[in-house]
Amino acid sequence: MNLHTWHKESEKEWDVFAPMWAKNSQEMWESGSRKNIIPFFSEYVPSGVKVADIGCGDGVGSLKLAEAGFEVTLVDLSNVMIEFAKGKTALRPELSFIQGDFYELPFKDEEMDAALVINSLEYTGEPLMVMKEIQRVIKPGGYACFGILGPTAEPRKKFSFQRLLGDKVIMNTMQAWEFEKMATETGWKVVADTGVAKRGVDFAKLGHFSKELKQAVSFMWLFLLQKEEDQ
Structure with a gap:
């Protein structure tokens, strides 16, 4: 699948999936897999700065960023997602919204x-x-701050597996350890990272595991990167 086709297929998939996502996102950000993202982000990034929420979805995470004191611009490929985001953040008129291409x-x-x-x-x-x-x-x-899905995260099963059957898919196969190597070789410094465990996994019991093995049983791995000063 060429880049243009991938882009259009991804936009179409997320337009269709947006209503389902919007039903569940509040729970994800408040008590589910995304509950620790804003605290993790806020620990390193000074309050009040300009933040682009790239792939903002229905805006729940963006709203939490704004509540934490950041100046947020929401960007998503799906116009349907942007419309959901406008509805959920209506009480924060200072937020701005852009349907945008991640490549430009x-x-x-x-x-x-x-x-x-x-x-x-x-x-x-x-x-x-x-x-x-x-x-x-x-x-x-x-x-x-990047969140990269673990190898057995449910979205990977939904969006990635079909490539083995020759179907067009909209998810690449990049894993957390590959992402980290790509980042450090292209002018980013890893400031901090942490895992989001899959249900049934207790990281506290995996103390002897290497980071790569912990990433393999994670739902998602979070990275806080800093752009090198000479870039």
Whole structure:
């Protein structure tokens, strides 16, 4: 599948999936797999800075960023998601919304202080291109927080497996350890990282496991990256 086709198929899939996502996202951000993302982000990124929420979905995470004191611009490929986001954040008129292409982000060079990119990079056909584009819009010394799905996370089963049957899919196969290597070789420094365990997995009992093995049994792995000053 070429890049243009991948892009259009991904937009179509997320337009269709948006209502289902919007029903469940509040729970994910408040008590589910995404509950620790904003605290993790806020521990390292100064409050008040400009943040691009890339792949914002229905805006629940963006709203929580705004409540934590960040100036947030929401970006999503799906216009249906953007409409859900506008509805959920109606009481925060300072938030801005853009239906945007992750390969050509609607920002000037070094315009943003930080980015939040949760389970978005997996749905791109050329993740390295997107990483470089995010790097373009972030100020030197700025931050980006990525969440990368684990190998057996349910969305991977839904969106990735069919490639083995020869079907077109909208999810790449990049794993957390591959993402980290790509990031460090393209001008990012890993400031911190942490795992989100799958149901039934207790990281506390895996103390002797290497990070890669813990990533293999994670639902998602979070990375807080900093753009090198000389980029």
